[in-house]
Amino acid sequence: MVSAPAIEVSDLRKSYRSRRRRRPAVAGLDLNVPVGGVHGFLGPNGSGKTTTIRMLLGLIAADSGSMRLFGQPVPARLDQVIARVGAIVEQPRLFPAFTGRRNLELLARGIGAPRGRIDQVLTEVGLGDRADDRFRTYSLGMKQRLAIAATLLKDPELLIFDEPTNGLDPAGIHEIRRTMRGLADRGRTVLVSSHILSEVAQIADTVSIIGRGRLIAEGPVAEILAAGGQQAVRVGVADPARAEALLTSAGLEVGSAADGMLTVSPRRRSQQLDPSRITELLARQGLYVSELTPIRADLESVFLDLTADEHLGAGSGPTDRVTTTAARHAITEDRP
Numbered sequence: 001m002v003s004a005p006a007i008e009v010s011d012l013r014k015s016y017r018s019r020r021r022r023r024p025a026v027a028g029l030d031l032n033v034p035v036g037g038v039h040g041f042l043g044p045n046g047s048g049k050t051t052t053i054r055m056l057l058g059l060i061a062a063d064s065g066s067m068r069l070f071g072q073p074v075p076a077r078l079d080q081v082i083a084r085v086g087a088i089v090e091q092p093r094l095f096p097a098f099t100g101r102r103n104l105e106l107l108a109r110g111i112g113a114p115r116g117r118i119d120q121v122l123t124e125v126g127l128g129d130r131a132d133d134r135f136r137t138y139s140l141g142m143k144q145r146l147a148i149a150a151t152l153l154k155d156p157e158l159l160i161f162d163e164p165t166n167g168l169d170p171a172g173i174h175e176i177r178r179t180m181r182g183l184a185d186r187g188r189t190v191l192v193s194s195h196i197l198s199e200v201a202q203i204a205d206t207v208s209i210i211g212r213g214r215l216i217a218e219g220p221v222a223e224i225l226a227a228g229g230q231q232a233v234r235v236g237v238a239d240p241a242r243a244e245a246l247l248t249s250a251g252l253e254v255g256s257a258a259d260g261m262l263t264v265s266p267r268r269r270s271q272q273l274d275p276s277r278i279t280e281l282l283a284r285q286g287l288y289v290s291e292l293t294p295i296r297a298d299l300e301s302v303f304l305d306l307t308a309d310e311h312l313g314a315g316s317g318p319t320d321r322v323t324t325t326a327a328r329h330a331i332t333e334d335r336p
């Protein structure tokens with residue numbers, strides 16, 4: 001039996017009233033987070049990530065759409081699944097003058113978690129040796145790791161972190177990344193939101209990229225890269241000027257690099273680039289290709305490309321949506 005995804009969201013909508021009109025924050029969002037691994041929930045500032053997370057956790061009401069956590073509809077049955085979910089949406093209240101351990105003891109008592117859990121969660125976030133130092137002496141990364149430890153007290157299967165690396169320095173970001181990866185490696189599902197793709201790309205197994213409250217792309221990191229990243233080639237040819245004119249008139253976008261190589265890409269992202277067609281076009285005119293190398297875009301440029309319209313504040317027309325085969329398969333398979 002296929003187990004239900006950790007998170008399933010379908011056609012989710014929420015708008016806020018501002019100056020006599022309603023502005024959509026989440027505009028028909030679909031989201032599918034499989035059980036296990038780290039899932040990056042990515043989108044530019046203001047694209048609706050926090051609003052979505054708050055709706056999933058029952059902190060605000062959706063206007064319409066459906067949401068499920070481990071197959072249970074929320075908010076209707078949130079009480080039945082909330083014990084399986086830990087989240088940091090806002091900073092938890094931790095007392096600066098108390099040690100890390102004391103802070104956790106107070107929180108554990110509040111939720112009825114056994115005292116034995118405290119050492120386990122401190123170890124899990126790598127704070128075992130600093131547990132008896134006061135919270136105020138912790139670095140920002142350590143403070144955030146203690147907040148993560150607090151969410152682990154009730155031993156949740158799904159962890160939701162909204163921009164957990166905000167305000168941290170590179171060392172702190174690294175600590176949190178390592179902590180999140182470790183949590184997933186020990187069998188939990190981690191949803192982490194970020195507006196900076198590179199912050200989660202290294203540790204995410206799958207990602208959803210959203211813009212203006214809608215899904216733009218989703219799937220395994222490698223497939224998102226393949227879908228968006230192999231759309232240019234470097235071409236070496238003896239007469240670059242002639243080759244450039246030829247390829248341009250064949251409808252391709254051509255740039256020339258300082259080393260005399262040409263960069264060839266399709267004019268529109270929806271078009272496929274066929275390297276063998278480039279070789280053929282040039283060979284027919286007696287121009288023989290000495291080198292043809294695919295340019296692999298990194299995930300950050302794929303992200304910027306996919307969300308370009310959202311950054312520029314373009315109209316809200318339909319967006320090119322890349323759903324990788326695996327992700328599309330998962331969606332159809334898991335829905336009733």
Ligand SMILES: Nc1ncnc2c1ncn2[C@@H]1O[C@H](COP(=O)(O)OP(=O)(O)OP(=O)(O)O)[C@@H](O)[C@H]1O
Nearest residue numbers: 016024025043044045046047048049050051052195
């Ligand atoms: N309480 C609110 N009242 C009015 N508008 C809101 C409210 N909360 C969010 N919004 C608006 O909804 C949109 C989505 O905001 P949201 O915080 O969900 O985005 P986000 O992707 O989490 O962005 P960020 O990375 O900046 O946190 C934004 O335009 C925001 O200004």
